[in-house]
Amino acid sequence: ATEADVPPRGLAAPAHTDEVELFTNWHTWPRTEPELRRLLPAATCDTVAKAVEFASRYHGDQRRPTGAPYLEHLFETLEVLVRGAGVTDPDVLCAAVLHDVVEDTPCTVDDVRLAFGDRVADIVRWVTKPEPADGADRKAAKESYLESLRHAPDDAVLVKLADRASNVQTLRNLGQARQREYYAQTVRYIIPLAEPRDWWAGWYSIWRAEHQDLA
Numbered sequence: 001a002t003e004a005d006v007p008p009r010g011l012a013a014p015a016h017t018d019e020v021e022l023f024t025n026w027h028t029w030p031r032t033e034p035e036l037r038r039l040l041p042a043a044t045c046d047t048v049a050k051a052v053e054f055a056s057r058y059h060g061d062q063r064r065p066t067g068a069p070y071l072e073h074l075f076e077t078l079e080v081l082v083r084g085a086g087v088t089d090p091d092v093l094c095a096a097v098l099h100d101v102v103e104d105t106p107c108t109v110d111d112v113r114l115a116f117g118d119r120v121a122d123i124v125r126w127v128t129k130p131e132p133a134d135g136a137d138r139k140a141a142k143e144s145y146l147e148s149l150r151h152a153p154d155d156a157v158l159v160k161l162a163d164r165a166s167n168v169q170t171l172r173n174l175g176q177a178r179q180r181e182y183y184a185q186t187v188r189y190i191i192p193l194a195e196p197r198d199w200w201a202g203w204y205s206i207w208r209a210e211h212q213d214l215a
Contacts, residue, residue: 020210023165025079028071029052054098058101070100084162086199091123095123095156096162099123127149129141143189165207179214191204
């Protein structure tokens with residue numbers, strides 16, 4: 001395991017369970033901040049707060065396909081990293097909050113770089129799905145992007161694993177066809193990234209077992 005995978009002192013590892021652990025408690029900053037400040041150093045929390053303000057400004061009132069506010073997904077991704085995997089690295093946590101800001105808003109990687117530095121910008125760049133070329137098959141382009149993640153640096157992989165965990169933990173809320181497509185993508189491209197990382201391997205193993213009917 002990398003240093004980023006090690007739970008911070010005082011953060012208990014999740015109890016063994018046969019049900020996948022859900023990370024849906026931090027859907028707003030007022031709910032997130034007190035818990036974050038209990039678990040992490042003040043300087044880290046201040047940096048994450050800056051990322052939250054930046055992401056909120058760009059995402060605004062955007063909503064997900066389910067109708068949920070887009071920011072809920074960003075807080076879920078952060079919660080997976082902190083409460084689940086025990087990640088404490090401020091750059092990784094900021095990148096988690098910012099991971100969709102280039103893909104889904106007018107923000108650019110250079111904007112992120114100017115505000116948060118090279119490392120955060122590079123993580124965001126890695127997890128940003130490129131816009132397919134004119135006339136290109138969108139599904140094929142997405143799968144090519146997912147395949148490229150096996151070459152991503154470890155910190156970007158952590159953000160992608162948390163991003164996908166947020167998306168698939170409530171997979172049953174989607175239509176049946178979308179569930180099957182997302183399940184197949186996760187098994188093919190994401191679970192291999194999780195397998196060398198202890199906590200992630202366990203979480204995705206339980207998730208996969210709960211969704212075997214989609215295979």
